[in-house]
Structure formats: C-alpha cells, structure tokens
Amino acid sequence: MVGLERGGGEKGLGRALAASSGGGDMTFKLVLLRHGEGAWNKENRFCSWVDQRLTPNGIKEAQTCGKVLKEAGFEFDLVFTSILSRSIETSWLVLQEMEQEWVQTESSWRLNERHYGALIGLNRAELASIHGEEKVKLWRRSYDITPPPIDESHSHFHEIYNDRRYNYCDVAKEKLPKAESLKEVLDRLLPYWYDVIVPEIKKGKCILISAHGNSARALLKHLEGIPDDEIVNVTLPTGVPVLLELDENLHPVRPHRFLGNQEAIQAAIKKVEDQGKAAAPGKNISVSAN
Numbered sequence: 001m002v003g004l005e006r007g008g009g010e011k012g013l014g015r016a017l018a019a020s021s022g023g024g025d026m027t028f029k030l031v032l033l034r035h036g037e038g039a040w041n042k043e044n045r046f047c048s049w050v051d052q053r054l055t056p057n058g059i060k061e062a063q064t065c066g067k068v069l070k071e072a073g074f075e076f077d078l079v080f081t082s083i084l085s086r087s088i089e090t091s092w093l094v095l096q097e098m099e100q101e102w103v104q105t106e107s108s109w110r111l112n113e114r115h116y117g118a119l120i121g122l123n124r125a126e127l128a129s130i131h132g133e134e135k136v137k138l139w140r141r142s143y144d145i146t147p148p149p150i151d152e153s154h155s156h157f158h159e160i161y162n163d164r165r166y167n168y169c170d171v172a173k174e175k176l177p178k179a180e181s182l183k184e185v186l187d188r189l190l191p192y193w194y195d196v197i198v199p200e201i202k203k204g205k206c207i208l209i210s211a212h213g214n215s216a217r218a219l220l221k222h223l224e225g226i227p228d229d230e231i232v233n234v235t236l237p238t239g240v241p242v243l244l245e246l247d248e249n250l251h252p253v254r255p256h257r258f259l260g261n262q263e264a265i266q267a268a269i270k271k272v273e274d275q276g277k278a279a280a281p282g283k284n285i286s287v288s289a290n
C-alpha cells in the first residue's frame with residue numbers, strides 16, 4: 001500500500017496548492033493519473049482502444065490513489081477522463097474514496113490511450129522475443145514512430161470501430177486513428193487541452209485528469225517541454241497520481257511529483273518498463289517488423 005507517512009510532507013499538499021497565490025504568483029495544480037491496472041495490463045498485452053475493465057488489483061490501486069489524494073487535502077472541482085471504461089472507473093473509485101463523488105466529470109476520446117494499431121492485443125514479451133527488445137521499446141516509448149495500422153483483418157477491429165461510444169466524438173468515425181505515435185496522440189489531445197481543460201484551470205479549478213500511460217505521457221511532455229529523445233525514458237505506473245504545479249502561463253514551477261510511497265512507485269515503474277523484456281516466443285504473433 002502506498003503510505004503517505006513514508007513519502008513525508010504530503011499532508012495538506014492539496015489545500016496548500018489549490019490555485020493559491022503564494023508571494024503574489026498564482027499557482028495552479030493539476031493531477032494527472034494513469035488508471036488502475038486493467039485486465040490486459042496484467043496479461044502484458046497492448047490494450048490501447050480495447051475496452052478492458054480494472055482487475056481487483058487495479059481497483060485497489062485506484063482506491064489507494066483516492067486515499068493518497070484525500071490525505072493530501074485535494075478538493076477537485078472538475079474531472080476529465082477518456083471514454084475508455086478503465087479511466088472512467090478509476091475516476092469513480094478515486095472520487096468515492098475522497099467522498100467527492102458529486103464532482104462533475106467530462107469524458108473525451110481525445111484523452112484515450114494511444115492507438116497501438118496492429119499491436120493491439122499482442123503480448124509485449126512475446127513480441128520482444130521475435131522483434132527484439134529495442135524495437136519494442138521504440139514502438140512503446142519513442143516520440144514519432146507510428147506502429148503498423150490496424151485493419152479489418154485484426155480480431156479487435158470491429159469491436160473498436162462498431163462501439164457506439166465513438167458515435168459521439170467530435171470527428172467522424174472513419175477519421176478516427178488506426179495507429180498513433182506519441183506525437184500523433186499529442187496532436188489530437190492538444191485541441192482538447194487548450195479549448196476545454198485550460199480555460200477551467202485558469203478559472204482556478206482543481207483538476208484531475210484520469211487518463212492512460214501514453215496520453216498522460218504526451219501531456220507531460222508538452223507541459224514540461226521534455227525533448228523528443230528524452231520522453232523515451234518516461235514511464236508512468238498504473239494508479240499513481242502525478243502532481244503538476246503550473247504558473248499562470250501553465251509552465252511548471254517545479255518538476256512533476258509522484259504522490260505516495262516513493263519506493264513502491266519506483267518498483268511499479270520498473271515493472272512497466274520490464275514488460276518489454278523478451279520471453280519465450282509465443283504463438284499467434286503476426287505483425288511485420290517494419
């Protein structure tokens with residue numbers, strides 16, 4: 001369990017930083033979150049736009065996250081999620097734990113996980129044993145490499161594109177991505193960030209964004225100006241709140257902070273990184289190494 005006592009100094013953090021003016025300068029706080037563990041996180045498969053539920057462990061992670069944020073004194077005014085169930089379910093559990101279930105929530109496909117194209121459903125370790133760990137790392141963590149696109153022959157194509165949640169997007173269904181690099185995630189996320197989220201932050205609202213490993217990485221890259229060749233080293237664990245403190249121009253006033261037990265968080269990051277290590281070759285892997 002993530003314990004505040006070990007991290008130290010987090011009690012009252014939310015209150016102290018709530019759009020406050022310390023020394024005359026406005027500081028906005030924003031909490032970014034990758035949802036709790038989903039079924040395919042556990043199976044080490046690229047989940048992406050396939051709608052998977054939280055595992056019992058993922059539910060616990062979300063509840064622990066809620067406890068951490070409550071203990072730190074956060075009072076959210078608005079929550080944003082993707083339209084994938086695991087990010088929505090995580091936000092419910094966090095708010096429930098914080099006794100803030102009433103907080104308004106808005107969901108957009110623009111916060112969805114990166115579209116992993118033809119890699120969706122594949123096991124990372126098996127893929128690494130075929131194509132090599134370096135190639136899998138490039139697919140997972142590079143900035144501008146787009147994986148092979150999904151097509152109708154993919155076993156999850158129709159499940160994704162016939163899902164009626166995509167009828168309500170602000171782009172036509174046929175224009176939705178078929179694969180994305182991190183750069184392409186940022187391209188579709190930024191209009192939502194600037195048009196919808198930023199105005200709310202500038203009103204002084206305390207915002208939680210419950211998103212995904214790569215949609216959260218893309219936003220973090222943008223906000224912190226992380227260079228293209230350094231974003232490869234940024235990995236987010238499931239269910240751990242990331243605090244960003246921004247000035248009035250939405251520039252970070254200090255580097256982002258993971259809230260909770262720092263030892264446990266570092267171990268969780270390593271676990272996500274290790275998902276790309278090679279294992280014995282499996283069956284049913286049919287992606288071309290282009």
Ligand SMILES: O=C(OP(=O)(O)O)[C@H](O)COP(=O)(O)O
Nearest residue numbers: 045046047048113140212213214
């Ligand atoms: O669905 C995914 O991310 P999510 O669990 O944050 O929604 C991706 O499969 C994450 O894969 P990655 O950690 O290899 O980028």
